[in-house]
Amino acid sequence: MSYGDPTVSPAAAERDGAASSGERLSLGVAARLSRYLQVLTQAKKMGKETISSQELSDYTHVNSTQIRRDLSGFGKFGKRGVGYNVEALVSQIRKILRTAGQHNIALLGAGHLGKAIASSDIFADHGFRVVAIFDVDPDKVGASIGSQIVRHTGELRQVVEDEDIVVGVLAVPTSAAQGLANELVDAGVKIIFNYSESLLVVPPEVTVHTSSPAVDLLYALYFYLT
Amino acid sequence: MSYGDPTVSPAAAERDGAASSGERLSLGVAARLSRYLQVLTQAKKMGKETISSQELSDYTHVNSTQIRRDLSGFGKFGKRGVGYNVEALVSQIRKILRTAGQHNIALLGAGHLGKAIASSDIFADHGFRVVAIFDVDPDKVGASIGSQIVRHTGELRQVVEDEDIVVGVLAVPTSAAQGLANELVDAGVKIIFNYSESLLVVPPEVTVHTSSPAVDLLYALYFYLT
DNA sequence: TAGATTGTTAATCGATTAACAATC
């Protein structure tokens, strides 16, 4: 890969720069761009109009040179002496990540965590919409959370198809997670977001992301203790 | 740093290997070890006695060679042809990360998310104990969540001192996050775990980790769409 | 023994950083 390779020809560099319509981003670049986007989204909410690579660095803990480097690979988005226009940069990064559109999510589990997720706008801010909430507990089925009515997991397959759901979020007890993951896979969902502690086994074409606050905490603690 | 440097002398390699009692781990190694620990902890719960680097790789998405390399830097923990003993490896990694002990957490926010965190054992499994829950809402103060009584945030400073709290978890609305972060900092907390969307401003000696499920989702979606 | 899996080497690749001219 020639991204960031100083020996690359200008023509090849331009090809790389146009990665938004061509080559796949490297894992690292995609991860960092996502983080910039989160900060920018929040900065925009707060009414900030421009932001410098140094400010982005303060919030993301990514080196400011690295940030300028990541962005300049796709175009000259900044103004020297001023910084980056927040709103313009948000749409540029969305374009690069091809996540400008809306994506539908199914939320599994209507307990405390499920309710917290459904009522938060942490997903909504990034174009993810919770379009269905499921639970197995008959006491919870039929209740309303926000604008949604909790459905029984038996309806999963049909709803995934009807609502064009691409992501399943597991906010269920560890013991129930694998079974529901299987149902999501059967229904054709390709991305599973796992908030349980279960080690999920899925086919290779399905991506599982397991949320691990305790892991992040261990990591932070190590650098605090040393 | 000589970690992984093939030109290093055997003596220096041994010094590195003993990093658990000497040098600081690199950011990457510490992050990966934390992830291995999470998987191992869960594998142990499921009664698994040994685990191979390949299995660890399947669950963590870290290359199996990388895993063997990370571990062999600290000792010969595995058995050729067999794998690693799960329980032994858990305690080795805990020793390396120096997180063998118990650490006390203050949880701020007794809403859905706060309740979900308090009743989960995702922190408890890694030696983190929620020893106090706070809220500003008078309707919530005095209620009990698990074995804890919700306290008013006015008591924060005193409780942090009395209970030797090192980590503060913010499970509050974005608008309240910065104010409570300030109070945590004033009380002497050095690690803040932020579940709100607020871009927190804190002194340099304080570490903020902002949870960002939507960012992770954007990232997963990019690789799904391309 | 035969099969499996570790520990380790050697080579490559990408990430990181300091520094600074360009320029808003």
Added chain:
DNA sequence: TAGATTGTTAATCGATTAACAATC
């Protein structure tokens, strides 16, 4: 203009990987 900040270079450093002998 003066100050600030980008875009880019060049150098370094650490991460990643394939391959395989050692050995359980």
